[in-house]
Structures are given as C-alpha cells and as structure tokens.
Amino acid sequence: MREEQNVVQQERQKLINGLYASHKRRMRKISGAALATQLAILLLFIGLWEAAGRNRWIDPLLFSYPSKLFDQLWTSMTDGTLWPHVGTTVLETIVGFVLGTAVGTIIAAALWWFPFLSRVLDPYLVVLNSMPKVALGPIFIVGLGPGFSSIVAITLMVTVIITTINIYNRFREIDSGYIKVVRLFGANRLQLFRLVILPGSFPVIISTLKVNVGLAWIGVIVGEFLVAKIGLGYQIIYGFQVFNFTLVLSSLVVIAVVATVMYQLVSALERKLTEGWRER
C-alpha cells in the first residue's frame, strides 16, 4: 500500500518536473532566437553600411563607414585623446541628472508642505514645463561663464521642472488610507512625510532618475555644442566644423555606448533599492 503510494507520488513528480523542464526549454529557445535575431540585424546593418560606403552608394564624406569609424575610435582610444572627452561628458551628465532629481524632489516636497505655494506656482510650472529650456543656454553661459557650471545649469534646467511635476503628482496620489493610518496614531506633518509620502514615492523618484539620465544627455550635449572646449558634444561640433563626419559619427557611437551603460547601471540600482518592495 505504502509502496504503491510512493510510486504514484514519484510518477506525479516526474510528470510535473517534465512539464516544467519543457517550459524552461521553450523559454530559453525563444530568448536565444531573439538574441540571435538582434545580433543578425546589427551585423547586417554594419555590413550594409560598410558596403554602401566603400562602393560609394552613399557619400562616405557624409556617412563615413564602420571600418573608418573603428579606426578613428581605436586611434583615439590608444593615444588617449578620447578619454578626457568621455570623462568630462559623463561627469557633467551624472552631476546633471543626480542634481536635477534631487532639486526636483526638494521643490516637490516644498510644494507638498505648503499647499498654498503649489496653488500659486501651478501656472508657472506649466509654462516653464512647456518652454524649450535649452533656449536659456545663452543666459547661463553669459552668467556662469563658458564651461562646466553653465553646462550643468542647462542640464538642471532641462530635468528639474518635469521632475518636480512628476514627483509632486506622486506625492498627492498616495492612497489616503495610508495617510489615515499614521494620522490615527497621531503623526505630525513631518512624520507623515517621512514615513508615508516619501517612501511611498520612492519608486517614482527612482524611475524619474532613469528618465533624467536621458534628459541630462540632451542638456549636456547641447551645452557642449554651445560652449565647451572638451567633451563628446564638443567633438561632434568640432568634427562638423572641420567636415570630419567620421569623428561626428564615432562620437555618436561612444555616446550610445556610454548612455546605455549608464542607463543599465541606474536600472540595476533601481532593482536593488526596490527589492522586496512590490505593489500589491
């Protein structure tokens, strides 16, 4: 009898394990196929570009081609001329998006704390948000001098308003039940903010940080277009002025790589910080 039960048990387990294994196999196959297709598209694109450039189907002066780009990159990497540009731009971007998110959160907190202030400032925020902030660039350059601080200021301008609006909206959307819970325990406004509003908005703050990575790149590159003597944006503008489009395109490739790495790092940070934290 016991023996028989054991056999049934084993049979059942085997069936379940088998189904799970085949499911995993199928999923792996799909992932593998997707990755292979992605790689194929990339290689095809590079190959076509190379062929088109070499065979003069497209103007190589304007569009260059991959092996020339690679040469350019390799030379500038080995002789070290690329790194100061990358370093400066990356630093400006990081300072820009971290500062933008932090300042935006602080302004949002002030708006939440003083509802009258938010009521007064509302139309101004709307106007500022719809304005192309980079247009303020020349003012910053004259005010702060050409260089690091005016580029960061432009980046801050690009990120801070939208950050404020997003985070303030989240502050107001916190479920009133949570607020009731702490108020019933006699919480004051600071405790309410610290225990409910801020931690409850944490995922939104982190995802805003992610959005700001992208926005900060725009601010930094535009800022560098306008003033810089160093940086990837400067390289692009310089390449354009001397008609070296290989330099322009290789800078773009570097930006794509660095921006992706930065985005992935912030995503990893997000996953780490919101671990265990899940909406019901």
Add this chain to the structure above:
Amino acid sequence: MKDTSALALQRLSHVYVGDKGASLAVEDIDLSVAKGEFVSLVGPSGCGKTTLLSLMAGLFPPTAGKVLLGGEPVKGPTPKVGYMLQQDYLFPWRSIRDNAAIGLEIQGSKSKASMKRVDEWLKELGLEGLGGRFPHELSGGMRQRVALARTMVTEPEVLLLDEPFSALDLHIKMQLEDVVVETLRKLGKTAVLVTHDLSEAAAMSDRVIVLGKNPGHIRKEIKVPDEIKSADPITARKLPGFQVLFEELWAELNAVDRKEGGGDA
C-alpha cells in the same frame, strides 16, 4: 450628566463643507458605550457610520456636540483609541514587524521592550516567524491580522473597527471575528464596530445600533440576548435565538429603507 462610560457622544452633529456645498452627515447623536462593551453600528450607506467613527477617533472636530473619552473631550487622535480600517493598508516597503511597530514609532515609544510586545502580538495572532516578511508575501487574512497587531501594540482603551472584515473571504472573516472578539474580551477593551453585515453585527456585539439616514440619526437600539453575547461569533451564529435577532435587525433596516425611500443604498 456625569458620564462614567468609556466613550460617549453627546448631541453630536457634523456638517461636511466642500466645494460643492455643505451637507449634514449626522445629527443629534447621543450614545454611550460602557467599558468593555462591544457596540455595532449598522445602517444603509450614507447614514454617517464612518463619519461617527472618524469623530470618535478625533480625526476632525464635530460641528456641534461632544465626544468624550473616559469623561475627557477628544481633541485629536490619541493613543487611547485604536482604529482598524476596511483594508489593511500595510506599508509595502516595511517588513511585517516594522509595520506592526509603526504606531510605536510615531508615538515615540519604540524601544526594546515595546518591540518585544510587537513580537508577542504577532505570535498571539498566529504570525510567529513572519516578522521579517513583507506584506505582499502574506494572504489577505494574515495582512488584516498584522493590521490588528499594529492597532493593539499601542495598547488602546477603545477600539474602532471600520468594516475591517468586509474585504475578506467568508471563512477567513469568521475566523478573524473570533480572534478579535476573544482578544478584546480577554483584555476588557471597549469596541465600536461599523459594518454592513447584519450577522456579523449580531454575532460579535453586546448591542447593535441601527442608524437612519438623511441625516444620520439613531433609529433603534437592539440589545443582544445574553446567550448570544457570551458565545464566540462562530458559535453564536448556530444558537436558536440568533435567527430571531437577525430577523429583527433585518426588519429594522428594511423599515429604514421604506421610510426614507432610499432603496438603492
């Protein structure tokens, strides 16, 4: 009138004022709850049940009248009153233990000793060993138990229950009713329960207050017979007198609807 009750409402009225106008939610409520008593408020939607609970909790001051807690007027939320909401509202970023301790943290009484009390309460309510988990890992019934623990650790004298079981499955709901009644009886706490569920009101309370609406007022007070009162809620439902009590409540609520023409409540 000298009042020795745990909780008393005297000529209580409340008007809500909003952008769309002002409306009278409850009018002229007189109610007194003795220490250790369990009172339920039932009535159609819009009869001001939750308004009454909020006033008792001191969430906002009444427009007229008084709320007395142990003879003292209520001026705001106090540690003497505990409140359980319809949903558990556990903070998803806090562990179960930290969720249960949030009242202590707010009231500035978080210490080694009081955290031990938290653990004891979790154990008492069958949540031993789950303190390090997060709310999303628990079932609805377990989460509502955590909410009960959170309310109990601050050692309130009076417990206000705002339909705390209504979002649960019947089976879990009846279990939790038992847990709550048993816990309150053991500690001699006073409780006011707001509910839509007549059988819940009948099974748990010592006294059921039927409210009418437009504006909210007390229509009738029904005393629960002793044998039902003293039984735990699950047993109470099986007693012969229970059906009679239920019918009485049912008839009373129907009368509210007929008289006030609010059949869609």
